[in-house]
Amino acid sequence: MNILAPFQKKSKDVSSQVFKASRRDFIKIGGMLTGGLVLGINFFSCNEKGKKISTLAPNVYLRITSDGEVVIIAHRSEMGQGIRTSLPLIVADELGANWSKVRIIQAEGDEKTYGSQNTDGSFSVRMFYKPMREAGAIAKLLLIQAAAQKWDVPITECDTENSQVIHKTSNKSIGFGELVETAKNSPIPALKDIKLKDRTQFNMIGHQTPIIDLHDIVSGKAIFGIDAVVENMKIAVIKRCPTLGGKVKSFDDKKTLSIPGVIKVIPIKGGDIPPTIEKPLSGVAVIAENTWAAIKGRDALEVEWDLGPNAQYDSTKQLEELTQEVQKSGTLRRNRGDFNKAKAGAKQLIEHTYIAPYLAHATVEPPNALAVIKNGSCEIWAPTQHPQGARDAVASALGINAEKVKVNVTLLGGGFGRKSKPDFIVEAAILAKESGLPIKVQWTREDDLHHDFFHALSVQRIVATIDQDNKLSGWNHHIAYPSISATFDAAVLQAADGELGQGATDFPYNVPSIKVETHDAKAHLRIGWLRSVRNIPQVFAIGTMLDEIAEARKMDPIAQALELLGDDRSITFNEEMVNGTYTNYGENISDYPWETARMKNVIQRVAKEAGWGKKLSSGSALGFAAHRSFLTYVACIVEVSVDSNKKISIHNVHYAVDCGTAVNIDRVKSQFEGGAQFSASLALKSEITVKNGRVVQNNYDGYQIIRMPESPKQIHVHIIDSEAKPTGVGEPPVPPFTPALCNAIYAATGKRIYKLPIDLTS
């Protein structure tokens, strides 16, 4: 079968080993979609002239051919964070490869071979920094051994650069390719025998490297999931039940089938509660020759639904109910000291309720997946964050062994957590099986907004006490939102430890009494995780409340933050958790402790860089917030002005970030630039509401994300120079921006923000 192999070539280099097997004439008659871009890959055994080549393959991430080509496997999904560049450059740096000639190949989903490919939780660099360095260093040692043997010199006198081994004293050099034959017959060195570079020797790590897909993207050649094509592929567009747990009762496809290009109509079983992330929703699929016919066919479809248990669900009402609920006592999750005593002895008590809406991911590339089933095997092309998860889910849905499923990962047109769920890929697999045709499932924007795995709405109440000595003596945080866990287990009604550990139970400040309580909140939609997850609402509430407390104490908010962080120390939280643990983003707290010194450092740095305390023109003001998430320490200062029409302008954003070793400086900066914009969207614009169980917003006109004119005008990213282990940068920019913005708005206008998205006109 001729199959499009997505982007198995490096930018600007239609590589010697990638060839266009055939490129059919794509002008079709009668709207037929019968061919497409076809790439084949002749993997490692021959060069483009058909000459046999040999390959040094010291580990799964790296191949060096006797032609001198260095091939690095990118095994994690690219969705804009730059990981297809950042992990390979680590290998290349340790190896001493000529980066301009390195070829990057995207791995299929195979965690047995590559290790975790679940591109989520800001952990790609954190988890693979060391393995990638070792991969490069092992190959380097093998090549150096081969050269040293050839030259009869000690290996200690040899080094690598520019894809060559060099002998400095004699000025001899030899290309990697010439050493492959010898090196491949040597035993793989043990990790204890390799020597990693000193950071002063890095040529790429800690520097700036443009993304490898840059030229392909700007010239329109980059291949996303939506662009994947196979021969005879048909398009499926699905009408899904508008309510969670609802099902198809009956349908009439007469009008649909009369539309030219429509091939068949297939109902899809689903609609279970809990929904899980693997199962499709109940619906009816229209299979057509092309997308437009499929969309028109779906519009003509008449479906009667059994709307199920959520038919009356109203998100506004749930927010009202949760607002009542958080006034009560909840389930105690973290406890320090005696909050009631602090309350009794308080000079002042500050109490507020914070409300935040459902959010959708709204990746500009909507979910889509291509499935081909042939001879009992299934091959997938999809923009997936989690190819192994997709592989397992497809295998389970088709009732075949996972070994019979191959998942090819395309570029992702945005991910943000949405594309870690394999539901849309399972839809394609099921339809390919039922129809006997290669099927591309294409979600429309409306589908995406109506049937997302939503970031849950939330209500929180915080009570803070200030004692007779003007100290913050007590902190009581009440939390109510439907848990992500409810997507897997409908009996779950309260936040999970992992969700609370995103700002709430890891509240790091030196307050004598702390109480965190959770409350029941039922899930009525599919609840998922969105970039930085529960940090978003929790840090909105915490960060704005701290600002209000500082004002009550007549303290500068930054001085207060430094005071409350206290002496340099590592915090573990676990001894104060009630029947639970602090999950620390999946890492052992002793490996990645919560260090107050690092947080104080980013706070002091951002204050200096932003000119905290400086005089601003009338109507302009600064706001501050700081937060550690995904093990990265971030402090943020936002400068805003608000005009007489209540129009908010964001003039400057300053971030100081300690993410340990920063691998690709420019991509760290770009993640923070984008993170500020992402947070600005949810702070100012985005809101999903539900009436009669159905999502109200249909498209980007209803579900708004920030556009250029209202977006932050300048974003300055100050990276702490560090030798510490690298930590994530995809998600950590998002949480502190919103409270910093709210605090700046307060400083400019005197209006406190308790509800998102911000509305100054109400």
Add this chain to the structure above:
Amino acid sequence: MIATKLNINKKTHTVEVDPSTPLLWVLREHLDLVGTKYGCGVASCGACTVLLDETAVRSCSLPISAIGDKAITTIEGLSENGDHPLQQAWEEHDVPQCGYCQAGQIMNAAALLKSKPNPTDEDIDTAMTGNLCRCGTYLRIKAAIKTAASY
């Protein structure tokens, strides 16, 4: 089915498809020009932006029956080798993150520079309002447009 002639990237193509089909799907599925992306289908996000003569249009909402003999330019036809000043400036600023919206951004910017070769910040804001970037690359887009204007 009616045959429709389209002038795309300086070549004439004849397609036999439903004339109500939006240009976007004809480009992508009938002519293999997949650099133009689907994002919303209602002219709200700009991912599908192409030039119609010298004006930026949303191809998702433009039926091919409405085009006539106007010249269509897609990202594939903006330059021979991906070296239009905007494309060069995009590379200089390492603008893209996921990259999905960028072809639409570049095409929209190309129309802006045709009408205003030296746009102000305000001109850029106004012209680019209709092009969403969920990754949030707006500042680099703006910088790249200014760089391209200065070449």
